[in-house]
Each structure stands twice: as C-alpha cells, then as structure tokens.
Amino acid sequence: MKTLHLKKGFNHPLSVKTTPGFEETVKPEKIGLVPSVFRGIKPKLLVEKNESVKTGTPVFFDKNNPDLIFTSPGSGKITDIQTGKKRIIKKIEILLDENEDYEELFSVTESNLRTISQNDLIHALLKNGLWPFIRSLPFRVIADFNKLPDKIYIKLSDNAPFYPRPEAWLKQRLKGFYHGLSVMKKLCSDVIVYADQDNHYIRSECQNSINYLISGKYPSFDPGVIAYRTNKKTSDIWYLDGQSIVTIGETLLYGRFSTKKIFVVGGQEIKFPYHVSSRYGAPVTSLLKTNQNFINKQRFISGDIYTGFQTEKDGYTGFYESGLSVVPEGDEKELFAFLKLGIDKPSFSNTFVSKIFNKGIKTDCNTHGEKRACINCGYCERVCPVDILPQFTMKALHADEIDLALSHGLLDCTECSLCSYVCPSKISLKEIFTEAKAKYLKEEEAE
Amino acid sequence: MKNLVKKFFDSNRKHFSENGKLEKLEPLFEAFETIFFMPAETTSGSPHVKDSLDLKRFMSIVILAIVPCMIFGIYNSGRISLGGSLQNPSLLASFQEGLIIFIPLLVISYAVGLFWEGVFAVVRGHKISEGFLVTGLLYPLILPPTMPWWQTAVGISFGVIIGKEIFGGTGRNFLNPALTARAFLFFAYPASMSGDSVWVSNAGPDGITGATALALSGTAEQGENIASVLAQNNLDFFNLFTGFTPGSIGETSALMCLIGAFFLILTGVASWRTMAGGVVGILATGFLLNFLSGFSSNPYLSLNPFYHLVMGGFAFGIVYMATDPVSSPGIHNARWVYGFLIGMLTVLIRVFNPAYPEGAMLAILFMNLFAPLLDHYAIKIRLKKRVINA
Numbered sequence: 001m002k003t004l005h006l007k008k009g010f011n012h013p014l015s016v017k018t019t020p021g022f023e024e025t026v027k028p029e030k031i032g033l034v035p036s037v038f039r040g041i042k043p044k045l046l047v048e049k050n051e052s053v054k055t056g057t058p059v060f061f062d063k064n065n066p067d068l069i070f071t072s073p074g075s076g077k078i079t080d081i082q083t084g085k086k087r088i089i090k091k092i093e094i095l096l097d098e099n100e101d102y103e104e105l106f107s108v109t110e111s112n113l114r115t116i117s118q119n120d121l122i123h124a125l126l127k128n129g130l131w132p133f134i135r136s137l138p139f140r141v142i143a144d145f146n147k148l149p150d151k152i153y154i155k156l157s158d159n160a161p162f163y164p165r166p167e168a169w170l171k172q173r174l175k176g177f178y179h180g181l182s183v184m185k186k187l188c189s190d191v192i193v194y195a196d197q198d199n200h201y202i203r204s205e206c207q208n209s210i211n212y213l214i215s216g217k218y219p220s221f222d223p224g225v226i227a228y229r230t231n232k233k234t235s236d237i238w239y240l241d242g243q244s245i246v247t248i249g250e251t252l253l254y255g256r257f258s259t260k261k262i263f264v265v266g267g268q269e270i271k272f273p274y275h276v277s278s279r280y281g282a283p284v285t286s287l288l289k290t291n292q293n294f295i296n297k298q299r300f301i302s303g304d305i306y307t308g309f310q311t312e313k314d315g316y317t318g319f320y321e322s323g324l325s326v327v328p329e330g331d332e333k334e335l336f337a338f339l340k341l342g343i344d345k346p347s348f349s350n351t352f353v354s355k356i357f358n359k360g361i362k363t364d365c366n367t368h369g370e371k372r373a374c375i376n377c378g379y380c381e382r383v384c385p386v387d388i389l390p391q392f393t394m395k396a397l398h399a400d401e402i403d404l405a406l407s408h409g410l411l412d413c414t415e416c417s418l419c420s421y422v423c424p425s426k427i428s429l430k431e432i433f434t435e436a437k438a439k440y441l442k443e444e445e446a447e
Numbered sequence: 448m449k450n451l452v453k454k455f456f457d458s459n460r461k462h463f464s465e466n467g468k469l470e471k472l473e474p475l476f477e478a479f480e481t482i483f484f485m486p487a488e489t490t491s492g493s494p495h496v497k498d499s500l501d502l503k504r505f506m507s508i509v510i511l512a513i514v515p516c517m518i519f520g521i522y523n524s525g526r527i528s529l530g531g532s533l534q535n536p537s538l539l540a541s542f543q544e545g546l547i548i549f550i551p552l553l554v555i556s557y558a559v560g561l562f563w564e565g566v567f568a569v570v571r572g573h574k575i576s577e578g579f580l581v582t583g584l585l586y587p588l589i590l591p592p593t594m595p596w597w598q599t600a601v602g603i604s605f606g607v608i609i610g611k612e613i614f615g616g617t618g619r620n621f622l623n624p625a626l627t628a629r630a631f632l633f634f635a636y637p638a639s640m641s642g643d644s645v646w647v648s649n650a651g652p653d654g655i656t657g658a659t660a661l662a663l664s665g666t667a668e669q670g671e672n673i674a675s676v677l678a679q680n681n682l683d684f685f686n687l688f689t690g691f692t693p694g695s696i697g698e699t700s701a702l703m704c705l706i707g708a709f710f711l712i713l714t715g716v717a718s719w720r721t722m723a724g725g726v727v728g729i730l731a732t733g734f735l736l737n738f739l740s741g742f743s744s745n746p747y748l749s750l751n752p753f754y755h756l757v758m759g760g761f762a763f764g765i766v767y768m769a770t771d772p773v774s775s776p777g778i779h780n781a782r783w784v785y786g787f788l789i790g791m792l793t794v795l796i797r798v799f800n801p802a803y804p805e806g807a808m809l810a811i812l813f814m815n816l817f818a819p820l821l822d823h824y825a826i827k828i829r830l831k832k833r834v835i836n837a
Binding site: 012014232233299301305306307308309310325327329330331332333334335336337338339342345346347348349350351352354363364365366367368369370372373374375376377378379381387389391392406407408409415417418420421422423424425426430431 | 449452453481483484485486487488489490492493494495496497498499500501502503504505507508574576577578615616617618619713714715716718772773775777778822826829830833834835
C-alpha cells in the first residue's frame with residue numbers, strides 16, 4: 001500500500017468537510033435512462049413506447065458496435081421516449097411495476113470464474129449490460145473489448161463535490177465487491193485500487209485490496225491524475241468506480257441485474273449533504289427531501305459541480321453519476337461586483353477576502369464575468385493536475401497545431417474542468433480540449 | 448439606487464440592441480453597463496460553477512496597487528514644483544499643485560485612450576477590455592510633470608493603436624502599451640522627455656535644478672564618487688528610496704512601489720518571480736561592474752548596485768510594467784530569466800549609454816520582444832519530461 005499526495009488542484013468551498021449523513025430511501029415510481037452520458041456511441045432503440053421491459057432487458061445498443069447493449073435498470077412500462085435534433089434520444093422513461101421482474105442474466109459465480117475464459121467473461125459482461133461501466137483513458141469512452149488494457153484503475157473514494165463515501169455503498173456488499181474485483185483481475189493482471197487516505201472505514205475493510213492511498217485536492221482521485229502521477233502513460237487504461245464493481249459483482253453472482261445505487265445529495269442550499277439509497281436511473285425528485293425548499297432558482301446537476309451534466313427537477317440521474325449537486329442559477333445582475341471585498345465569493349485566487357474568512361461562501365452558476373481574450377495570467381497552469389500548460393495548449397489548438405497540443409499533453413487532460421473554473425477571462429478551456437480530443441479520436445478511428 | 452441604475456440601463460438598451468438607432472455603439476453601452484452590473488450570464492454545461500475572479504477584478508487589483516504610487520506622485524510632483532526642500536511647501540499646497548499637474552494628464556490619458564479603444568471595439572465588433580484601465584493610469588505616472596498636453600494625447604494614441612489594437616487588442620499585444628507610448632514620446636519629442644528642466648513644472652527664482660539621479664550619474668566626471676555627487680544634490684540613498692526627488696510623476700518612490708509590489712504578490716496578481724529576477728539582475732550586474740571598475744575610467748561602474756534599484760523608473764517598471772502578464776512570459780522559469788535580463792539591461796543601458804539616461808523602459812520593451820522566445824524554450828525544457836500519449 002503506497003501513499004500518494006497531489007499538491008495541485010482546488011478544493012471548492014462547497015465541498016464541506018462534514019461527513020454526509022444518511023436519509024430514508026424513497027422508492028421512485030419512475031426511472032429514466034439518459035443515453036447522452038455514454039460518450040461516443042450512437043444509440044439505436046430496441047424497444048418502443050408502451051412496451052414492457054424487465055430489469056436487464058436490452059433497451060438500446062450502439063449502432064457502430066452492435067455487441068454493446070444497454071439494459072433497463074428496472075421493470076415496467078416504457079411511458080415516454082424523448083428525442084431531440086437529428087433524432088438523438090434524450091431520455092427514456094420507465095414506469096416501474098409494483099414487483100420487480102428480472103430478466104435471467106448470465107451468472108458467473110466464484111467457482112465459474114476460475115474456469116471461464118476471458119472471451120466468455122467479456123461476452124457475459126456485454127450480454128448482461130455491464131460493459132458500459134468500464135471506460136477507458138484517455139478518451140473516456142466505453143472500453144474497447146477487443147483490446148485488453150495494461151492496467152485497470154478502480155476508485156473507491158473521491159473528493160469532488162459531491163461523491164458518496166465508501167461506507168455508504170460498500171457496507172454489507174463486500175461479497176459483491178470482491179467478486180467484481182476478481183472479475184476485473186481476470187480481465188487484466190494489473191488492477192490498481194485506490195482510496196482516500198483519511199477514510200478509516202475503507203482502510204480497515206479493504207486493507208489488502210488497496211494499492212494506493214490518496215490525499216490532496218480535487219481532482220486527485222481522478223484515474224487520469226493517478227495514471228499520470230504513477231504511470232506517466234495515460235493510455236491503454238480502463239477505469240471504474242467502486243460502486244460499479246459492486247454492481248458487476250452482484251449481477252454476475254446472482255444472475256440478475258443489481259439495481260441498488262447510493263447517491264449523495266448536496267448543494268448551496270442543502271445545509272448538510274446526505275446519502276440516499278436508490279436505484280440506477282433514479283429521478284431527481286426521489287433523491288430530494290420532501291421538506292426541502294429552495295429560496296432561489298436552482299440548477300440540478302447529476303454528478304459533481306465540475307463534470308456533471310445539467311438535468312431538471314423532473315429529470316433523471318446519469319448512469320455513471322452518483323452525486324446530485326443543487327446549485328442556485330445565479331442569473332441575476334450584481335451591482336459593482338468587482339469592487340466588493342468578497343467575503344462570500346469563492347475563488348482560487350487570492351483576490352477576495354474570502355481566502356481569509358471563508359464563512360458563508362455563496363456558490364452559483366453565474367459566470368462571474370464576461371468572456372475576454374487570454375491574458376496569459378497562468379491560473380490554469382497553476383491548477384492543472386497533470387501539468388498541461390492550458391493557456392499555450394489552447395493557443396496551439398486555436399492555430400490548428402494538433403501535434404503541438406499533443407506534445408503538451410492534450411491527451412493527459414483529465415477533463416476535471418478546473419482550468420475553465422479558474423480562468424478570469426472565462427475561456428472554456430476544458431470544452432476546447434474535450435472537443436479537440438474527440439476530434440482526434442474520430443480521425444484516429446477513421447484511419 | 449440599484450433599481451434606479453438598472454432602470455436607466457434597461458430603458459436605454461433598446462437603442463443599442465439589434466435594429467436600434469445606435470446598434471453599432473453596442474460595445475460602448477455594454478462596457479459602460481458592466482462597470483455597474485455584473486451580467487446575469489450563467490454557465491452552460493461543465494463546469495457549472497466559475498471562479499469569482501474576472502478581468503475587471505484582476506485589473507482593479509492592479510489599479511489598487513498603483514494607488515500608493517499615484518498619491519505620493521501627486522504630492523511629490525507638486526512639492527518639487529513649489530521648490531522642493533528649499534521652500535518646504537505645506538502638504539496641502541503640494542497636493543494642490545500636484546493635482547493641477549496630474550489631473551489633466553490623467554484625463555487626457557483616459558479620454559484619448561478610451562476613445563481609441565471605443566473606435567476599435569465598434570469597428571471590429573469586439574468588447575472593450577479592462578486592460579486599458581491599467582494602461583491609462585500607468586501612462587501619466589511615467590511622464591514628466593511638464594509634459595505638454597497635446598504630446599500626451601499623441602503618445603497614448605500611439606501606445607493604444609500601434610502598441611495594442613492593431614494586433615487585436617488586450618491579450619494579443621506583445622508590447623506593454625503604456626511603455627510603448629512613453630518610448631514613442633521619448634524618441635519623438637526628446638525635449639519634453641529628458642534634460643534637467645522637464646521635471647519641475649515652474650522652476651522658481653531660486654534656480655532649483657531638477658537634475659535627476661540618473662542624469663547626474665550619467666554625467667559624473669572621472670574620479671568623482673557618484674554617491675557623494677548625488678548626496679550634494681539632496682539625492683542621497685534615503686531620499687531616492689522614499690522618493691522625494693525629481694522624476695516622472697509616479698515613479699520616484701521605490702518605497703511606494705514596494706508597497707504596491709507587496710499587494711500584488713499577496714493577491715497573486717503579478718509574478719513575484721519577474722520582480723525577484725529583476726532585483727537579482729540589477730544587483731548581479733551592478734556587482735560585476737563594481738568588480739570591473741578598475742579597468743575603466745567611468746565612475747558609474749563603481750556605483751553601489753543598490754542605487755540602481757532606487758534610481759529612475761526601475762522599481763516602478765519592474766513592479767507594474769514588467770509583470771504585465773500579456774507581454775511577459777507565462778512559464779515560471781522564463782519569468783526568472785525575463786526579470787533577470789530586464790535588470791541586467793537596465794544597468795547596462797544606464798552605465799554604457801549616456802544618450803539614454805533611463806534604461807528600465809527600454810530594457811522592459813526589449814525583453815517584451817523576447818518573451819515569446821523565452822516561453823518557447825521554457826516549454827521545450829518542460830516537455831522533455833513528458834511521456835507523450837498519442
């Protein structure tokens with residue numbers, strides 16, 4: 001067990017140190033699928049509106065890769081399929097049945113695992129709809145099952161606001177966890193598990209499985225950051241989070257899709273973040289407390305405030321996202337904002353007194369300024385966890401110098417969004433990098 | 448109050464929006480409105496939150512750091528023009544006289560500069576950047592108190608247009624605009640920018656010479672000790688450090704620059720590496736010349752290097768001009784080299800080129816040109832450590 005401390009990065013004041021509590025489970029009536037969270041796939045439907053599905057029934061597949069199927073995380077009737085421009089599927093709603101009806105899936109028990117071939121195991125994961133859990137670096141797309149990786153990284157903790165703690169999703173599910181871990185070890189001999197150094201629960205519970213204990217600021221728990229620091233090479237790596245490992249393990253053990261998912265809910269107007277036990281595809285409303293009232297207009301973000309995606313109050317959570325961040329929109333004009341001392345203004349820089357008295361800090365989704373040209377101030381470089389020079393890389397991409405950008409480490413970009421966060425010129429650096437990476441991947445695939 | 452201002456902007460917006468009578472002047476309206484109001488714009492997609500720091504805040508911090516120099520500069524230029532230590536004018540009289548000198552120059556600087564900013568913003572359809580707010584304040588502070596107003600206007604026009612706007616505006620310029628403006632005046636109207644008479648606005652009957660420390664040092668005879676020559680002219684080290692000396696309006700006091708530097712470093716807005724590099728550069732070169740002084744008859748060589756830190760515009764230049772992020776290198780190591788070379792060139796120009804008594808301005812502009820090259824090599828060195836994933 002090694003320790004790894006990461007100096008660079010930024011802890012947003014929204015991520016309070018208090019341990020999130022637990023809330024009663026509210027059983028959702030409906031669940032929803034959001035195919036747009038699966039990057040780089042072309043979803044094609046296998047079901048129609050008003051059709052009934054079981055838990056584990058394939059709902060859509062990737063047109064470019066028909067073996068890659070996505071299954072329903074619940075049983076019920078499909079009540080709505082919303083499509084957007086170019087017939088992109090925006091969301092699929094399923095009204096849940098009273099009693100769960102499971103599709104019979106491939107089971108791979110502990111004894112089977114010893115004898116099963118790698119190919120059969122991959123086949124089982126694909127058929128069970130578990131493959132999408134496995135993603136790969138550097139493009140963060142669903143892993144290519146035709147090419148096994150050098151390493152698999154498994155994250156048990158994260159310090160992004162907000163992310164569930166291991167004691168919430170691991171308690172009483174250790175059997176599934178270890179089985180899932182064995183499955184990964186079957187796929188790749190080099191499985192690296194890492195967790196929070198300060199989390200005593202995980203340290204005592206999984207002592208023998210953990211390879212790295214991590215400390216430091218966000219995004220120190222990102223697999224891309226760990227790979228960059230420990231491995232230098234950030235390609236041919238697969239990554240998953242611990243909760244997915246539990247789901248994979250339990251699904252394979254019992255031959256039915258394990259629907260349980262733990263979320264953590266937090267935000268500016270949610271005084272104490274809390275865990276809530278729900279299921280894959282949970283609607284946003286089912287995660288909120290019934291007595292929770294918001295003063296301002298809120299934005300509901302599935303995932304953390306940096307990398308999550310915007311959903312609605314009547315929307316659904318993503319497949320990978322296990323956090324729900326509720327942040328005020330902040331779409332109001334502010335008088336003489338740049339002259340204020342800024343006791344309540346969060347900032348990476350030292351230009352507000354909030355750096356000294358960080359009490360009552362207010363977070364919202366306002367851009368806090370207008371877009372300007374880059375002035376080479378270098379805040380992005382100071383915060384970048386993988387030592388990219390974002391301001392120069394951005395200019396290289398602006399001039400279409402993709403090779404230069406690659407030599408700067410474009411593909412190491414962890415998409416943590418901190419560069420976009422800190423930029424005083426409000427340049428969307430992360431967006432520029434993500435788009436450039438996607439374009440590069442497309443060109444690579446075309447070759 | 449808030450609602451009143453809001454009403455004013457809301458009721459006038461229609462003239463500047465699409466198809467309005469003044470549609471073309473939209474950047475001006477926008478620039479004016481955003482001085483009062485942070486726009487209601489919100490993020491779209493990841494990241495959902497953004498830092499509270501924006502360019503307005505960034506530039507306000509720089510302006511705040513300049514304020515000590517400005518206040519002292521107003522007092523000092525007024526005091527000198529009222530006779531300096533010979534007459535010992537009162538604080539109030541000095542300020543009054545100083546304001547009479549400074550305010551017109553400041554107004555001209557902002558009015559003419561913002562006019563050009565506005566013209567370019569309207570013609571090119573971009574927004575007015577906050578960078579000029581700093582340039583417009585720095586510029587009058589590096590002028591002699593007697594600067595003719597029309598020359599002031601021509602200078603800032605040159606600085607804004609040639610130094611910045613023709614390259615695309617703030618962020619795309621490679622020279623510091625305020626220094627570009629001053630350099631233009633220095634070469635175009637040398638009579639207004641150098642000599643002993645320009646530093647005192649109404650030389651009284653007492654025949655106060657306004658000779659600056661740099662001029663005295665540059666013209667010292669063989670065998671003279673510069674420090675004692677300076678002391679005879681009331682320019683001992685303490686006076687030079689505190690700034691009760693003739694010179695450009697805002698740059699005489701190294702002490703005030705030090706206060707500004709402290710604030711800039713504390714807020715992290717300016718690079719301490721550039722400043723430290725500059726000081727090291729001055730001292731290293733100064734001591735090297737001390738060491739070589741036996742081989743030359745130039746008394747400047749044996750001057751205690753610490754004098755170079757407090758004389759002329761070096762302190763002001765290294766704190767406020769050299770650290771301009773746009774025209775200085777972006778990589779930490781390159782900033783050290785950049786600062787060091789500014790210090791070195793400042794001393795070399797002062798000592799070996801009597802035609803240009805002030806070396807700091809030219810040194811900074813010269814190194815501005817080299818900033819991209821320094822970055823280029825600093826990046827190359829950094830990338831050597833990197834494993835490329837492609």
